[in-house]
Amino acid sequence: MRLILLGPPGAGKGTQANWLAERYKIAQLSTGDMLREAVAKQTAIGLKARDIMARGELVPDDLVIGIIADRIQQPDAKNGFILDGFPRTVAQADALEKLLESLGMNLDAVVALIVDEAILVRRIETRASEMQAKGQAVRTDDNPETLRSRIAAYRALTEPLIDYYRRKGSLRTVDGMEPIGQVSAAIGRQLAAAKAESAKKRPTYGAPKIVKKTSRKAVPRRAGLRKAKKASKPARKAKRKPLKAKKKSKGRKAAARRKK
Numbered sequence: 001m002r003l004i005l006l007g008p009p010g011a012g013k014g015t016q017a018n019w020l021a022e023r024y025k026i027a028q029l030s031t032g033d034m035l036r037e038a039v040a041k042q043t044a045i046g047l048k049a050r051d052i053m054a055r056g057e058l059v060p061d062d063l064v065i066g067i068i069a070d071r072i073q074q075p076d077a078k079n080g081f082i083l084d085g086f087p088r089t090v091a092q093a094d095a096l097e098k099l100l101e102s103l104g105m106n107l108d109a110v111v112a113l114i115v116d117e118a119i120l121v122r123r124i125e126t127r128a129s130e131m132q133a134k135g136q137a138v139r140t141d142d143n144p145e146t147l148r149s150r151i152a153a154y155r156a157l158t159e160p161l162i163d164y165y166r167r168k169g170s171l172r173t174v175d176g177m178e179p180i181g182q183v184s185a186a187i188g189r190q191l192a193a194a195k196a197e198s199a200k201k202r203p204t205y206g207a208p209k210i211v212k213k214t215s216r217k218a219v220p221r222r223a224g225l226r227k228a229k230k231a232s233k234p235a236r237k238a239k240r241k242p243l244k245a246k247k248k249s250k251g252r253k254a255a256a257r258r259k260k
């Protein structure tokens, strides 16, 4: 199973992607997590992305496309993957399509979590205080000011992907305002529907033909033909014999005339 989870910051993509990864035994590929790790390790990518992420803007397309191109070919993504936070721009979506095509892979579904923007700030604040309570480091971009920039980036650059995938026929929407368990159940239902639809569309090359058994067809058709051929052989011989006999008798009569 290969899918994309779309939604604004705070929509619950991470929580649902986590559940999906366990439920379908697929890899959860979060570009946000990968970038945060790169920032923490101070890699070349991390150094490029750090300030951009802190401002709540999107890091350059080529950077994240490179990360994903490498990541989806890792052994843990063989069974499938869920893209959480990627693609975020039309350019990224186009690049992903080309990449999957070149690898002979296809997407099973794109699930968009639809949420009311008014609750996003509250959700992000809750996430920040929960992380603090657990003694975990709070994300530097989980604050009201940066969140405003992240939402603006989402509206301008990521939201158009909803129409992009709708036009391609792969979009599935889920009400992200429901409690977590209900959102998960709704995603599960959408994925089952997507699977059933693609099974219907899939060509059935080489599939065995179902032949209805009737009493007549119980005798193999070819054997029946052979039988019919055998039966007609003696009949043909019988027809030929008198012809030959006629010819022979004609010959004998002529010889007799010559002798005379």
Ligand code: AMP
Binding pocket: 009, 031, 032, 033, 035, 052, 053, 054, 056, 057, 058, 059, 060, 061, 064, 084, 085, 086, 087, 088, 092, 141, 150
């Ligand atoms: P997230 O954890 O998905 O909210 O991502 C956190 C931050 O990482 C974003 O605000 C962006 O700065 C950056 N980021 C994550 N994924 C992408 C992406 N696909 N394209 C560009 N920037 C990204």
